[in-house]
Amino acid sequence: MLQRIQRWAERRLPALTRYRRPESLPIELHRRRIYIVPSGFGIGFSVLLAVMLVGALNYANNAALLLTCLLGASSAASMLVAFRTLDGLRLSHIRAGHAVAGQSIELTIAFDSSRSRNAIRLDLADSRIAFALEANTSAQVKLTLPTVQRGWQPLPRLRLWSSWPLGLFRAWSWLHPDQSVLVWPRPETAGPSPHAPANDARHIRLHRGDELAALRDYRVGDPQRHIAWKASARHDNLMVKDFEQPQSRPQWQLDWRLLGGLDNEARIARLARWLNEAQAQRCSYSLWLPGNEIASSSGPLHYAHCMNALAQLP
């Protein structure tokens, strides 16, 4: 019900939604975009104040009247404090994490301010968080945003609000940063392996090479020149240098063109799964996409690069 009214208000009252248009960062809050209304508790409290006022007047009790006036004036002053909690606050930047479609993406939103502020709350979609800011520092607020499909997903509006200090008033402002987050494609759950070179490297995982890998106990048949004399002097038994050659990691060539007979999304999902597998097996891989060719490499950066390329396919 409330949400329907809200939607109606946004449609019908453009003045309230003047800032719906996305705007570029940084965004600084100022008086023309901070709204303030009494909260439900505030309305209840004002009823209490009215009761106290009438009671004090009726019994001609001036001390009680003074108390009521003091409480009322404090409540009114708290409205200004609520306003000041938001006024001048700056949203400096937003950093997004990585997530595949359907998962929640983590956003790091940085605020800064010249004053210290308390109990600022941030609502984004379904996640809410409250934070405080010290003077002249920056606060990093982490939020999660659910994603639906791969590709660029524009950030929804953020609601920045506060009922500081007494919870009687609710000041809020809508922020609509002109920023999108890139959502990676969701990999398919099962499917064939990529057309890769014979994947029997596991059997030759350990074989003699040139690189010193470790010291181990002497076994009959070890060549004499491999005995580590110095190390053996410190131990009871003979130590042998164990040599290993780096595992020859397989080269995977992941190619869009080889996945004929599938539609685009299915191809993307398969490539995403292969990328995951390649990353898990720590082999190096290259990726060919229409209009984008990524040379063979490995590591998390390379993985992110490839996934980004996949995500941005039309």
Place this chain on the structure above:
Amino acid sequence: MRSPRKKLAELPIDTRAFDLLSLTMALVLGLHSTHLPWWLSIALALTLGWRWWQRRQQSGRVPRWLKLPLLALLTLAVIAQYGGIFGREPGAALAVGLLILKLLETETIRDVRVGISFACFALMTALLFDQGLIATVVVALGLLPVLATLRALEPGQLSTSLPRNLLPALALSTAALPLALLAFLLVPRLSSPLWGAPSPNQARTGLSDSMSPGNFTDLLTDDHPAMRVSFEGAPPPADLRYFRAYVMWNYDGRSWRYVDARHVRARETAPIEVGTSIQYRINLQPTQQRVLPTLDVPLQAPPQARLQPDREVMADKPVNDQLSYQLRSALQYRLQPVLDERSQRLGLRLPTGFNPRTLALAAQWRERYGSDNAAIVQAALNLFHDGGFRYTLAPAPLGRDAVDDFLFDTREGFCEHYSSAFTVLMRAAGIPARVVTGYQGGYWNKYGDYLLVRYSDAHAWSEVWLAGRGWVRVDPTGAVRPERVSLGAAAAAGDQLAWYRNDWLQGLRNRWDIVNRWWDQGVIGFDALRQRGLLTPFGIRDTDTATLGVLLAISSMLFIAVGLAWALLRRQPRDPLRDALRELERKLARKGIARRPAEGPQHYLRRAARALPGQRDELVKLMNNYLELRYAHAEPPPEPRHAFQRAVRDFRVVNVVK
């Protein structure tokens, strides 16, 4: 579907919020404990402490099987104590009890908010019992934990210690004080209550309309102010400061009783011949009685009060709030020079079968002095003075023949005993006499120019009718203890002085009384009538409700404007380095070398150096300094910055001679 805000209010609270809430509740309980029965206060305090401890161990609501019996127990206790749940005392006791029980089920933000709202109300009810300055200040301080608790409910705060939680609340309420005072001045007062009669404000009863031996003792030890009197001109001398309240004719052998003129056939107001008179104003504390004490014999009654046959003043309604009235009284007078037959009869009436020895003594005097009534009065006073009588606030109890026991056996007592015995003696001797109660003495506060009369100044004396002189005041207590008349009851009690009654403390109390008087008159006594005269200094004689409303609205706007100005105030972070550069630019611009909008400092100062070859080195140095300070550090170090600022200040553009 539940709205998200509802879910927010149901979040559990943290320990700090609960501690502050407990503090608030403890304060409310403390404020009310002055009038709650002691066992209820202790039980509630224990409940509060237990709940606080219990929630520290493990949070969670107290189970219902414990809560409901407690609730029933509380209600029963209140009914057992007061005989009902309606009224001021039982209502307040129930409210405080419910407040403490609310704590048992306080777990969520919503619970705390409900509890705090209720606590505000309970704080206010504490003022129904005592609206003195100290009580009001303490109650107002009770708002601090209230505000701090509400603050503590907001999530996402910088953490502070518990006392530091109270400071912002203090700041907030201090900032709100001007607006509160303004609202207090301008909120239109009701000239008559909307519902019900205002409940009694104070438990103190003051003088009672009957007098039996011993019922003054509580009064005589009560040091609270009864009234404050300011005189036009000099105050009357100490021995004339008799404030009459009740004139009592009826004696039943045990107690003297005032008979309201409404209940008997009306007599005419006693005529009076006036010598000198004095004008004064009395500010009376609430007594819940109709009697208005007056200095000696008043000439007329103040508004909304009537003069009784013996020139006592009775208000039309009981005095439930502070009352201020102006009067003129006679200091030298002849009251009722001719005694009518009915008064004569009343003034001589004694109950039969009481006090035979007293009657015998009176008959003996009558024989000895013949018709000289004044001599008989003097004989009685001599008896009190020389007969081994003692003034004490704790006399031995008296039997059935109270006056006989007092005159011939115990010989100790205070004003009631003396005035009662004296009046009986006079009546027995055939002299019309009556007992008068009221106040005598008082403390002259020279800083405030007013006479403070306390309940402990309550006094009883006699009036005898003498031919040609009318009713004459005789104070038999003065015969026993002259200090009672000149210095007051406390001095007369002599050896019974408590340590806290020594001189400097008394002096301190009297100075403090000025503050109380100011509070009573300025704040408590600021009623509808005074409010209407609020604007008299500005030429508006009668401020009606509409004007007050408009004034309130306008001045609230003013305050809101001030508040908004504060809220909108934004301090730009100062950049001393840029300011210094601006100063340099101004100096150069005066010589025609203005900085172009798109020009950086380096380019600009180079250009300036070319234009002023005589100061080339100086300018280049300044430029290098500036660039170094601006771009080599994130934050310019203070020492070189000061040097740069000084260099800019000392820089003088020398006129180029071309």
